[in-house]
Amino acid sequence: MNNAVARLAAEGVSVWLEAPEVLDQARIGELVATGQITGLTLTGGDEAIDAARWACDLLLPVWERTGGRDGLVSLRDPAARPADTAGHVREARYVARETGRPNLLVTVPATTAGVAAITPLLAEGTGVQAGPVFSARRYAQVVRAHLAGLEQAGRRGLDLSLIPSTAAFRLSPLDTEVDKLLDRAGTDESKALRGRAALAAARLAHRTFTERYASPEWRALADAGAHPQRLLWTDAYDPAPDRRPTRYVEELVAPGTVTALPPSALADVAATALIAGARAHREYACSDRLFGYLEWVGIKYDEVVDDLEYAHA
Secondary structure: OOOHHHHHHHOOOEEEEEOOOOOOHHHHHHHHHOOOOOEEEEOOOOOHHHHHHHHHHHHHHHHHHOOOOOOEEEEEOOOOOOOOHHHHHHHHHHHHHHHOOOOEEEEEOOOHHHHHHHHHHHHOOOOEEEEEEOOHHHHHHHHHHHHHHHHHHHHOOOOHHHOOEEEEEEOHHHHHHHHHHHHHHOOHHHHOOOOOHHHHHHHHHHHHHHHHOOOHHHHHHHHOOOOOOEEEEEOOOOOOOOOOOOHHHHHOOOOOOEEEEOHHHHHHHHHHOOOOOOOOOOOHHHHHHHHHHHHHOOOOHHHHHHHHHHHHO
8 A cells, every 4th residue: 555545654643434324335344454544434324323333343453453542433423412411421322332332432522512521421431532623722621521531430440441532623614614704804814814724723733632641640541541532633635626635634644643534535635645744743833823813804713613513513
C-alpha cells in the first residue's frame, strides 16, 4: 500500500471510513483486510445494531492487535435529543447493551447536555464518541468529562484500557457556515479569511489535547492503563471548488489522531494527498489570532458554534 494512506499510518494517524447507511460489506472487508482503514463510523438506522455488531466483529482483530487503541466502531444514536442528558445516558446504555461488543463507541452529541452524559457513561465502562465538536472551548469540556469518567471508572475497579473514547471534530460544515458570514460581510478583509476557520479551530483543539494529556492528572490514569481520548477529524474532505479537497487531511496530521473519510474521498486522498509529516501543531498562535479577526469583521464565533452543535446533534 504505497500511497498517502500508508504515509498517514507511518505518521501515527488512523484512517477510518465514514460508512454510508447501506453498507457494502465486501468492500469494507477488503479495506480492513488491506489495512486501508482501521475503524468505522456508522449512522443510526433500522439496521444500526446489526450493522454495528458486524463491523465490530470485522474490526475485532485490529482492536486486539492494537490493545484497544484502534479497531473501533462508532454508532450514532438517532433517538437522542440535544438537550436531554438523561436520555443520552439511557439510549447509550441501550445501544451498548444490545450491540454487546467491546470495541463499540456510542456517539453522544457535544452539546451541553451531551457532554454531561460522557462522564457517567465512561464511569460504567461504556465507550463514547463525543461529537460533532466545532470549537476548542467545547473540546476542553469534552476532555474534562473524559478524565472525570475514567477517574470514576478506576475507583470502581474497572479496566481502564477497555474504555475507549474519541472526540469527533467536524471540519467542512464549519468552514461552510463561517464562509457564508464572511461573504455576507463583503469586504476584502473578510474574503481573505475564507476557508481558515476549521483548520484554526482544529489546531486549537489539538493544542488542548497536547496540554491536557500531558498533565499529572492524565499520567496517573495512563499508568493505570487508560488510553487518551483520540481526536477524530470528520468531514475532512473540502468540497469548495476553489480549495484543495485534501487540505484538511494534509494539515491535521498528528500522531494518535484519526481521519475519517467517506468512500468517495478515500481513494482520492490515497492517490493525491501530500503528507509531509506532522502539521497539526503548527501555527497555534496564528489560529488564536484568526478568531480575533472574525470578531473584527462582525462574526460571533461562539454563536456560530452553538447553532452548528444543535443543527448537527
